[in-house]
Amino acid sequence: MDKIKNPFSPGAGTPPPELAGRDAILEQARVLFGRVRAKRPEKSILMTGLRGVGKTVLLNEMEYMAENDGYKTILIEAHEEKPLALLLIPHLRRLLFSLDRMKGAGDKVRRGIAVLKSFISGLRVTMGDVEFGLDIDPEQGSADNGDLEIDLPNLFVAVGEAARERGSCVAILIDEIQYLGKIELSALIMAMHKMQQRQLPIVLVGAGLPILPGLAGDSKSYAERLFNFPDLGPLPEKESAKAIREPIESAGEFIEPDALVEISRLTQGYPYFLQEWGYQAWDHAESSPITKKIIDETSQIVEKRLDENFFRVRFNRLTPKEKTYLRAMAHLGEGPYKTADVASALDTDIRNLGPVRAILIKKGMIYSPSHGQMAFTVPLFDKFMRRAIPEFPEKDHS
Known part of the structure; x- marks a missing residue:
């Protein structure tokens, strides 16, 4: 596969080759x-x-x-x-x-x-x-x-x-x-x-x-x-597949249906991740068609790139207390997260966490989808935290 012809270009605000689902x-x-x-x-x-x-x-x-x-x-x-x-x-x-x-x-x-x-x-x-x-x-x-x-x-x-x-x-x-x-x-x-x-x-x-x-x-x-x-929101599976398939076919190459299904599953339909997986799958494939095996082999490369360039840069801007709060959220599993559960995980009174929670909302790291709940503003951020920041923080939050 000619890397110069790769149709995908993951980046902040970079227009995708196919603006699907919008x-x-x-x-x-x-x-x-x-x-x-x-x-x-x-x-x-x-x-x-x-x-x-x-x-x-x-x-x-x-x-x-x-x-x-x-x-x-x-x-x-x-x-x-x-x-x-x-x-x-x-x-x-x-x-x-x-x-x-x-x-x-x-x-x-x-x-x-x-x-x-x-x-x-x-x-x-x-x-x-x-x-x-x-x-x-x-x-x-x-x-x-x-x-x-x-x-x-x-x-x-x-x-x-x-x-x-x-x-x-x-x-x-x-x-x-x-x-x-x-x-x-x-x-x-x-x-x-x-x-x-x-x-x-x-x-x-x-x-x-x-x-x-x-x-x-x-x-x-x-x-x-x-x-x-x-x-x-994220794109449904049909539109996710279109966002990957049509640019590849326009460039004269092909991708197998089960590979498209796997990309949709891994990305959960988020357009930025679709671009990243499409870009890496193209570069990793030696020839057409791009298969599910290629996607499986590519996923580790994509996760590493996302960890370094998309997730960690946001995490590294935070103070130790802010990082601790996010670790506690992520280690509860998939969100949304009850604020009471976060406080319990940190072994502290929920009232002690109000200031740090407010700062994280202001910084655009979390939001409240409903009363008493928190969620990450960055998709898949909880998986990054459990994968790349596995250690649980100290519970001193006084």
Whole structure:
């Protein structure tokens, strides 16, 4: 098998050769972009799912769809160390100047730039010196309070009016949206509420972990009426097989049906793992067809790569107490896990574990699928822990 022709490319956000099983969510995005362009109201989209289900891939695909539909797009990745405002400002600046260069740009575009400068001035109240080189006078009293929940909606209104004046639409796409602070998420939801109320052509497409609907609902009770929250799970066996078989056959090679069944079983249908198993199976096979025996021989290689490049890098970022908590979860077997059982495994009072549990949720390592339960956000992480981190921790959790 020619390794240069290997169709698979496992990586963070790397598009797969076959985007199987995601037609429904892509259709939802197509309808959103089309209805807003036609000046009809439609809920924005906040996708949720575990690590490795392909959220980033879909976000990139939706950006491409929006651009093809004539949208101006902004794609950012949220993280804990940089405020949302500082992530948005350079993109909004570029967008507004792009609208300003369009033939016949009017007052709304110039006002949008002035409001953006006021917004930057307001940030200095809370963040210190912020400068992005806007050669225009700010609009005093607009989006310059230094209160994000007031200023961001006003800024979005100015940008939305500028886009509408130019007959354009804007799609803001945010990855890892669960990392936004509480005030940031609240301000973003309030801004999108303004877009709905005033029928302005700005849509939001976000992607985050399963805690996102709860965070949005806790922030603003009307969030569930403002957004659709499609949940992205693993692919069913038929779609898993398609994601492997079609790229292989397109490259002129073949894979046996029982090999496809085994890959589906090992990966549990998670797209990132499908790419990893497909890539290694291709490289390991000397010739077509790829058989179940090849998959069996490949599995140890794949597990080692996942342990080193997917699982351990996340585990190594944690503190000793956080690692101890995750070890206790994993050694209980397959999740979800009752918080009381984790406390019992660590021989401590459940109340002592509240702070470390909260930090692990904030870091995106675990989430609560229902009251009193915890689960890993990374599929197969429990198996990694039992395989690669077999020693059970000390039970001193005071």
